[in-house]
Structure formats: structure tokens, C-alpha cells
Amino acid sequence: MxxxxxxxxxxxxxxxxxxxxxxxxxxxxxxxxxxxxxxxxxxxxxxxxxxxxxxxxxxxxxxxxxxxxxxxxxxxxxxxxxxxxxxxxxxxxxxxxxxxxxAENVTFKAAAEKFLEVHEAGWRNDKHKAQWRSTLASYAFPSLGTRPVKAVDAPLINAALAPIWAKTPETASRVRQRVERVVQWVKDGMPLPATAKAKRVAHHAALPWQEIPAFMAELRQRDSISARALEFTVLCAARTGETIGATWPEIDLDGKVWTVPAARMKAGKDHRVPLSDRVVEILRDLPREKGAPYVFPGGKEKSPLSNMAMLELVRGMRPGLTVHGFRSVFKDWASESTNYPNIVSEAALAHTISDKVEAAYRRGELLEKRQKLMRDWSAYCARPPVVGANVVEIASRARLEA
CATH class of the missing domain: 3.30.160.390 (Integrase, DNA-binding domain)
Structure with missing residues (x-):
């Protein structure tokens, strides 16, 4: 056999x-x-x-x-x-x-130089290219340059940027983001940049952040549910769907917190939003429809506000703007006008942090820090507008909202 x-x-x-x-x-x-x-x-x-x-x-x-x-x-x-x-x-x-x-055993300096070699050709702004190179050379390479990429973690980045964190926080924040981007690029396998066609994304027109006080002053003069919903959305840096779906059981007026359930969040997780005094005032003054749970009621009985109501209002006030664009305004203001770390504004926007280095900075919900951030945002929005300011021009920018 x-x-x-x-x-x-x-x-x-x-x-x-x-x-x-x-x-x-x-x-x-x-x-x-x-x-x-x-x-x-x-x-x-x-x-x-x-x-x-x-x-x-x-x-x-x-x-x-x-x-x-x-x-x-x-x-x-x-x-x-x-x-x-x-x-x-x-x-x-x-x-x-x-x-x-x-790949991760490559030194950070070698990885950064490779990253720039691969990506610089697609950057049209010469100033942007020069800033990448100069800031990494000045603030990252001295302490991180000879380290293997896999060793570059949150404590090392903190130590490298500590000397400039209080003196030039905006520069420090940008350098940290650039370091983390290089590290993540290596972890992702050093992918080639997307082609121009693949980079096409939806554009959300947005005001320059300096012009938001004038816009909000005009908005406060309007007496309608859609106007209060839009003001609420801007002050909470929320998405349209989160606002129009808001129900009273989600709102804790005494605790000044709005808990958006996971089912309505893009990231699929509950999101707690700290409420400023102005937001609480808006909520307390809203009419309530008997037997209806919605914070912002629509035209039909026991139904929420239409998802087009705020957009139509915005278009009537500033043709070309979008509701979603106000999230960009908030982000620009937080990045350019405050000393809050990037992760705080990212948490306020409920963005998912996929980078382990970035995620290492976030502990819990950062609720206390976000309370201060949203309070400052509300105060800035309530500033008296600059007399004679031109608020018609729109700055359009592409925003990838995770």
C-alpha cells in the first residue's frame, strides 16, 4: 500500500x-x-x-x-x-x-527629511515649506533628531518643546503637530501623498475668525427659533445634526452640560458639551412644546427644526457661508488667538484621535479645560464688533472634519 x-x-x-x-x-x-x-x-x-x-x-x-x-x-x-x-x-x-x-528605527531627522522630500512638491506655499524646515531644525532636531521614530513619544515631545511652550505657544503647538505628523506617517508605512484628484473634498465657506463678533451681534438681533439654534450651534461648535436632534433630557441646565448621545455623533461616542452662560440663557428662554422632546421645535407638531433652517438663515445673512463652516471659525480662533493646546479644541470638536502620540496627551474628556475654552469662545463671540469692519468678504477653505 x-x-x-x-x-x-x-x-x-x-x-x-x-x-x-x-x-x-x-x-x-x-x-x-x-x-x-x-x-x-x-x-x-x-x-x-x-x-x-x-x-x-x-x-x-x-x-x-x-x-x-x-x-x-x-x-x-x-x-x-x-x-x-x-x-x-x-x-x-x-x-x-x-x-x-x-522604518521606525530610522532616526526622526532622517524620517522628517524623507517626509519633506515626499510632500514638499505638493505644497504651493513657499513660506509653508520654509516654516516646516526651519521649525523642525530649530526646535525638534536638537533633541529628537537622533532618536529612532518609535521612541518619539509624548514625554519626549513635551521635553523638546518645553523651552518655547510658554514663550511662543503658537509656534510650539505647530511644531508638535508637525513632529506628530512625521511619526504617524512612518507608522502608516510612509505612504505617498494622495493625487490632486483624490484630495478633492467638500469646501465649507467660513468667516475669518476676527469677524465673528460682528456676525453674532447681527444674529442676536434676529428673533426666531432658527436664529437661536444657529447661535447655539456656533457657541457649542456643534454640527447641524447634533443641534436639531437635541432633546431636553440631554440638557443639564444646572450642571451646564449637554450630553449628545453616541447615535448622533459622527465618532459613535457620547459627547459632553460644556455650556457657557449665554447658551444656558438661550435654552432657558426657548419656548417648549408640550409633549415634544426637541429643544429646537420645527414647523410641524412634535418635530425638530428642519435641517435646512439654519443654512437658509446663514445664506440670507452672508451668501456663500455654511453652518458647518463655523466649526472652522472656532478652530481657527482657538489655534491663532488662544494658548489652549490643540487637543483641547479637537476634543471640543469631538474629533477622533487616531495618532497614538496625540492620543497620549488626551486623558478623559478634558471637560474642565473645555469649559474654560467654551466660556472664552462665548465671550469672544459677544465682543462689540469693530466699527466699520467689513464682514462681507468670505474666506473659503477646505476643512476635513473627522
């Missing part, structure tokens, strides 16, 4: 010349190929089925592995299969991990 495994012999392996597969049993085969008539080449392969798929895995040339060694390699792979592991996928994962380990 034929043997189930170990069917081949060393002599048979040496003698095989016809192209084809010669089975040794146990899914192991000797593969003989003749490419372009150059003579036979021989290698080992393992054939198997997993999840309904037929797969073939190369085990190396007979010049590198003897018959006995090929059988041992096949035995080890069959053990993985018995454990439900696809050996091809496991091999690929190991290679990917090795490549990532090699």
Missing part, C-alpha cells in the same frame, strides 16, 4: 526533470518548472485549503532546503493550519511587522 507521506526520495528529487508537481504527501510538493527553455528549476511548495480557498505557499528552492528540511517546514505549517492560522497571511503579517520595525 502506498505511503501517505514521505513518498519522495532524495534520488527521485534529483532525477525529476519534467515540469509539474511531484507529491511527497502531507500537502508537500516538489515543483519543477522550465522557464524559457533554460532548464529545470526546482522548489518546494505546500498546497492547502482554508476557508474554502485553495492556496499554494512557496517553501524555498531545493538549493536552499533539502528534502528533510522541506518536510520539517511543511510539518510546522500544518501545525499552524491545525490551529486555524493561514500561514501565508501569517508570513505576510510578519514581513509587514519587520518592515515597520525597520
Amino acid at each position: 502506498a505511503r501517505g507521506i514521505n513518498k519522495l526520495s532524495v534520488k527521485a528529487v534529483a532525477a525529476a526533470r519534467e515540469p509539474g508537481l511531484y507529491g511527497d504527501g502531507g500537502n508537500l510538493y516538489l515543483q519543477v518548472a522550465d522557464i524559457d527553455g533554460a532548464g529545470p528549476t526546482k522548489s518546494w511548495v505546500l498546497r492547502y485549503m482554508i476557508d474554502g480557498r485553495a492556496r499554494k505557499m512557496g517553501l524555498g528552492s531545493i538549493n536552499d532546503f533539502s528534502l528533510a528540511e522541506a518536510r520539517e517546514r511543511a510539518r510546522q505549517i500544518r501545525q499552524k493550519l491545525a490551529d486555524g492560522v493561514d500561514p501565508i497571511e501569517a508570513r505576510l503579517a510578519a514581513r509587514d511587522a519587520a518592515r515597520k520595525e525597520t
